[in-house]
Amino acid sequence: MAQTQYFSDLIVKVAVDRDKSAFVELFDHFAPRLKGYLMKQGADDAVAEEIAQDVMVTLWRKADLFDPKKSSASTWLFRVARNRRIDRLRRQKTAELDPEEPSLQPAAPADVAVEMDARLREKRVRVALSTLPDDQKQVVEMAFFLGLSHSEIADRTELPLGTVKSRIRLAFGRLRRLIEADEAVDVD
Incomplete structure (x- = not known):
């Protein structure tokens, strides 16, 4: 957003x-x-x-x-x-x-259920992102909100490329666990 x-x-x-x-x-x-x-x-x-x-x-x-x-x-x-x-x-x-x-051809009308699922998923991701440590959050935002490559992130942050990749990998692992835990709560 x-x-x-x-x-x-x-x-x-x-x-x-x-x-x-x-x-x-x-x-x-x-x-x-x-x-x-x-x-x-x-x-x-x-x-x-x-x-x-x-x-x-x-x-x-x-x-x-x-x-x-x-x-x-x-x-x-x-x-x-x-x-x-x-x-x-x-x-x-x-x-x-x-x-x-x-x-x-005109675009197909949006499926309300799909839109609601997407909004819920987006909310879960936003909440999960807010819980990341700042160093992980920064590289994830640069990669996915600004569209920067890992090398570009390393250049901008003056971090080694391996550190950038590790932080993104750790952030994804954490995000996946948080989102899956949140989905499990919704199912119950």
């Missing part, structure tokens, strides 16, 4: 202050993810790259249209990417749109 707010705040900085460093951070985080998403949707490497670049230009130019109350930064950017891909498909004169194209 903190990461979601962080990226929303960066977009607001781009909108209000035209903050280039905030844009660079957003670009570095989202451009490769958007490209990967577009490639999974069937776009080839060059097209995915072009659309991802276009989405990031749109972010720079239209950041003021982003409303953090309506969606997260990632939801907004991925929706723009999806729409750009659909627009591109529609403009192709040589190929006709396939009405069965998965990216053109």
